[in-house]
Amino acid sequence: MATIMDISIMITGITIIPMTEFTANTALLRLMTWLSPAFPVGAFSYSHGIERAIHDGLIRDKDTLHSWLTDLLQHGSIWNDAVLFAASWHEAQAGGDCQPIAALGEAMAGSRERHMETMLQGSAFLQAIAHWSGDQPGATEEMPYPVAVAIAAACNGVELQPGLAAFVHAVISNLIQGAVRLVPLGQSHGVALMAALxxxxxxVAQRAAASSLDDLGSAAILSDIMAMQHETQYSRVFRS
Structure with a gap:
């Protein structure tokens, strides 16, 4: 595993995770903490349009949820987030400027709620990881969630493919837990889906690790439509 020593990256004036000591176990523990459901990014409050898809009967059981998530993973927004993660990781590891990638990621949000979901989670993530740098958490400019996590991973010795796999796993897990409550599904169905995926x-982590920004693109149009229609849904539990 490559190590990164004594690195700090400036993003919109925020110093992110200066590393003075590094071990593989340190990187693993930080990655587990940052992508834990308990980490305060508010992931539990977003359904990524799935709430509307359940409302319209497009997702109604374990099999239809599996198909929906597979499309997002291989052809939709989760794939794009994986590509953005990989590009940001490479740029951060090289000590480059991730702002153009962040701006591209923000521009790719297909609806108001999708924009809010990625930008607010990214901002919350940057505030929370200030505890590892010794700085006091405070207000930061917004940044897409996958870009923020990728920068932190690169600066803490987390290799690209494990970081990608952990990030995508966390996103999928959060969406499954939301659907378990909404469909509803049993917890055993949720665990079965995690095993199947x-x-x-x-x-996808392996493919995204070898990708470039030219590989961005989504064919999951129905998911984008559901995200847009969720904005005007009368009764809803989730913010997106």
Missing amino acids: ERPILA
């Missing part, structure tokens, strides 16, 4: 997640 394990290999696809690893495959």
Whole structure:
């Protein structure tokens, strides 16, 4: 595993995670903490349009949820987030400027709620990781969630493919937990879906690690439509 020593990256005036000591276990523990459901990014409050898809009967059981998530993972917004993660990781590791990638990621948000989902989670993530740099958490400019996590991963010795797999796993897990409550599904169904999606997640992480920004693109149009229609849904639990 490559190590990064004594690195700090300036993003909109915020110093992110200066590293003075590094071990593989340190990187693993930080990655587990940052992508834990308990980490304060507010992921639990977003359904990524799935709430509307359930409302319209497009997702109604374990099989239809599996198909929906597979499309997002391989052809939709989760794939794009994986590509943005990889590009940001490479740029951060090289000590470059991630702002153009962040601006591109923000521009790719297909609806108001999708924009809010990625930007507010990214901002919350940057505030929370200030605890690792010794700085006091405070207001930061917004940044897409995958870009923020990728920068932190690169600056803390987390290799690209494990970081990608962990990030995508966390996103998928959060959406499954939301659907478990809304469909509703049993917890055993949620665990079964995580098991079924394990290999696809690893495959996407491997493919995204070798990608470039030219590989961005989504064919999951129905998911984008659901995200837009969720904005005017009368009764809803989630923010997106």
